[in-house]
Amino acid sequence: MKPASRLAGIELSLIRQINALATPLSINLGIGEPNLEPDETLCEMARTAATTPWRYSPNAGLLSLRKKIADGTPFDPKTEVCVTAGTQEGLFALFQAWVDHGDEVMVPNPGFVAYATLARICGATVVPYHLELPSWRVDASAIAKRITKRTKIIVVNSPSNPLGAVIDDATLRTIAALADDHDCIVISDEIYREIWYGSPPPSMLGMGRNVLVANGMSKSHGMTGLRLGWLMGRDEILKPVVTAHQYATTCASVFSQTLAEQVMSDPAWNGEWLDRVRAQFTRQRTAALEAIERELDARIEPPAGAFYAFVPVPSCDTETFARTLATDAAVLMIPGVAFGTAGEGFVRISFAAPIDQIGIGIERAGRWLRAAGR
Numbered sequence: 001m002k003p004a005s006r007l008a009g010i011e012l013s014l015i016r017q018i019n020a021l022a023t024p025l026s027i028n029l030g031i032g033e034p035n036l037e038p039d040e041t042l043c044e045m046a047r048t049a050a051t052t053p054w055r056y057s058p059n060a061g062l063l064s065l066r067k068k069i070a071d072g073t074p075f076d077p078k079t080e081v082c083v084t085a086g087t088q089e090g091l092f093a094l095f096q097a098w099v100d101h102g103d104e105v106m107v108p109n110p111g112f113v114a115y116a117t118l119a120r121i122c123g124a125t126v127v128p129y130h131l132e133l134p135s136w137r138v139d140a141s142a143i144a145k146r147i148t149k150r151t152k153i154i155v156v157n158s159p160s161n162p163l164g165a166v167i168d169d170a171t172l173r174t175i176a177a178l179a180d181d182h183d184c185i186v187i188s189d190e191i192y193r194e195i196w197y198g199s200p201p202p203s204m205l206g207m208g209r210n211v212l213v214a215n216g217m218s219k220s221h222g223m224t225g226l227r228l229g230w231l232m233g234r235d236e237i238l239k240p241v242v243t244a245h246q247y248a249t250t251c252a253s254v255f256s257q258t259l260a261e262q263v264m265s266d267p268a269w270n271g272e273w274l275d276r277v278r279a280q281f282t283r284q285r286t287a288a289l290e291a292i293e294r295e296l297d298a299r300i301e302p303p304a305g306a307f308y309a310f311v312p313v314p315s316c317d318t319e320t321f322a323r324t325l326a327t328d329a330a331v332l333m334i335p336g337v338a339f340g341t342a343g344e345g346f347v348r349i350s351f352a353a354p355i356d357q358i359g360i361g362i363e364r365a366g367r368w369l370r371a372a373g374r
Contacts, residue, residue, distance in 0.1 A: 006121050013113045014319065014338035021326040027353070027361035030332035032161060034195075034307065034352045036222030036277060041269050049258040057083075059246040061230070062257045068264040069230055074206060079235040082242050083257055085249045087191045087214040087229035090241075091118060093248055094187055094212065094231065095153070097240040099124050103152035106143065109340035110136075110162055110310070112189070115155045116340070124152065130342055135301050136165035136310070140174040151184045159192040159201055162339045162348035163310045164303020169202040176208030185237060186211045191229070192306040194220035194274055197282055201305055205232065212237055217260055219306075220277060228256035281307050281351070287358045288351035295366030307352040310336065312345055314369065322347060329368040331361040 012020075019031050038046070060066065061083025070077040084090035091114060099105060101123030107115040109128035116126045129143050143154065156175060158167040172188075179186040188204035190213055205213045216229030229252075231241060263270055285302065288309050293299050298311050315321040318335035326332050334350075336343030351358050 006123065010117060010121060013117070014322075015113065015334050018322055018326060018332055018334055018338075021323065022332055023330065026326065026330045026332055027357050027364065028332045029349050029351070029353060029358065029361045030334045032219075032308070032350055032352070033224050034219055034222050034277075034281075035354065036280075038222065039273070041266075042221070042263070042273070045262040045266075046259055049255050049262060052254065052258045054254060057251045057254050057257060059251055060242050061252055062254070062261065065257050065261040065264075066230075068261055069232065071264075073232070075232055076235065080232060080238055082231045082238055082245055083252045084216075084229045084231060084245055085252045086218060086224075086227040087189060087216050088114060089227070089245070089249060089252075090214050090229050090231045091115070091187065091189070093241050093245040094185075094214075095119065095122050096244040096248075098185060098237075099152050102150065104148060104150045105152060106146060106154045107340075108138070108155065108157060108160065110336060110343035110346075111155070111157060111339055112161045113338055115157075119153075125150070127151070128340060128342075131160075131163070131165065136160065136163045138167050138171055138175075140171050140178070143175060144178055147178060147182050147184070151182060154179055154184060154186045155189065156186055156204065157189040159196065159303070159305025160308075161192065161306055162308050162334070162336070162343070164306045164308045166196070166201045166304040172202055172204050173207050176204060176211050179210040180208045184210065188213045190215045192219050195278065195281055195307060196305040197278070197285065197302065198304060209234060210237065212241075217263065220274060221263065223256070223259075226253065226256040226259070228252055228260050284351040284353070284355060284358060285309075287355045288349060288362065291359050291362035292349070295362045296369070297366075307350060309349045309351060310343075310346050311349055313347050315345070318344060318347055325365055325368060329364040331364045333361075333365065 066077035066081040095118040099122040103124040104127050105119035105124045106127045119126050204211050212233035218224045322335040334348040336346030
């Protein structure tokens with residue numbers, strides 16, 4: 001017996017492969033999971049959510065939650081919001097609904113591994129667009145040159161995983177206009193939008209007729225395991241996505257939906273929570289950048305969002321480097337090549353970890369490099 005041909009060449013991501021090498025002694029600077037602990041208010045919200053009836057919600061999610069998500073936007077919560085089992089499932093439903101064999105999907109390089117993989121599962125051609133060092137700037141004119149009649153989706157991710165880079169408002173508007181002009185879809189993955197340093201990143205929400213925005217609470221509220229996200233965009237684009245979502249999951253967890261609705265119903269607490277989250281990650285970012293300069297002899301532009309540092313390392317094979325580092329030095333970092341060909345020569349360091357662990361993990365990596373004569 002053979003698995004379906006659509007999975008030919010598809011395997012668990014390098015992110016998961018590296019994390020599978022963890023031992024109880026490992027320091028994990030690899031997985032993209034915020035080190036956030038719920039306060040008593042959030043715990044009480046969870047206890048209340050646990051007492052709600054455990055029944056299906058509508059496929060697109062509880063209407064009361066969709067109204068909260070759409071509040072302050074021009075979108076109709078009845079037809080233009082879909083609550084999903086995390087943004088990952090939302091992306092899967094989008095690709096299943098809109099991408100055919102032979103279509104082209106434009107993805108950032110470096111960029112999150114799922115974008116290209118989902119395109120390949122659908123039989124599409126992956127068309128990478130490169131980001132410019134040192135700030136990993138997105139050049140909208142370069143995207144425009146790569147659009148063809150077969151372009152179906154342009155993926156935008158800001159703040160970026162793995163880079164922490166933020167795309168400016170003017171560039172986002174140009175990309176939205178390109179999608180309208182060429183009748184293709186932009187999916188703007190904004191799951192890290194609440195984690196920023198300095199000023200809030202712009203959103204693509206409402207920038208164009210063909211823009212679909214993905215967001216959720218996994219990163220901002222430490223709810224990665226609760227699998228709660230959403231998509232928002234024009235009903236004509238979203239309707240087939242809801243159908244694909246139905247057959248993937250029926251509906252997102254009603255417990256998670258109820259908890260998210262409670263969070264959104266208390267804007268004062270939520271604002272204070274997000275302020276604390278950003279303050280925590282600011283301290284962790286500072287610790288990471290100082291350790292990176294001291295131990296890895298690398299100075300990078302401070303990431304403007306998310307909780308990742310994309311760091312150059314003196315190795316031409318970062319996958320081997322990361323695997324060796326995991327086994328020999330007991331520290332996990334993700335090889336840059338996991339995020340595309342332009343990531344070779346870099347590692348992604350997650351500073352979503354206690355400050356002492358950040359320092360020890362990066363020191364171990366530096367010590368290993370020095371011992372290896374790199």
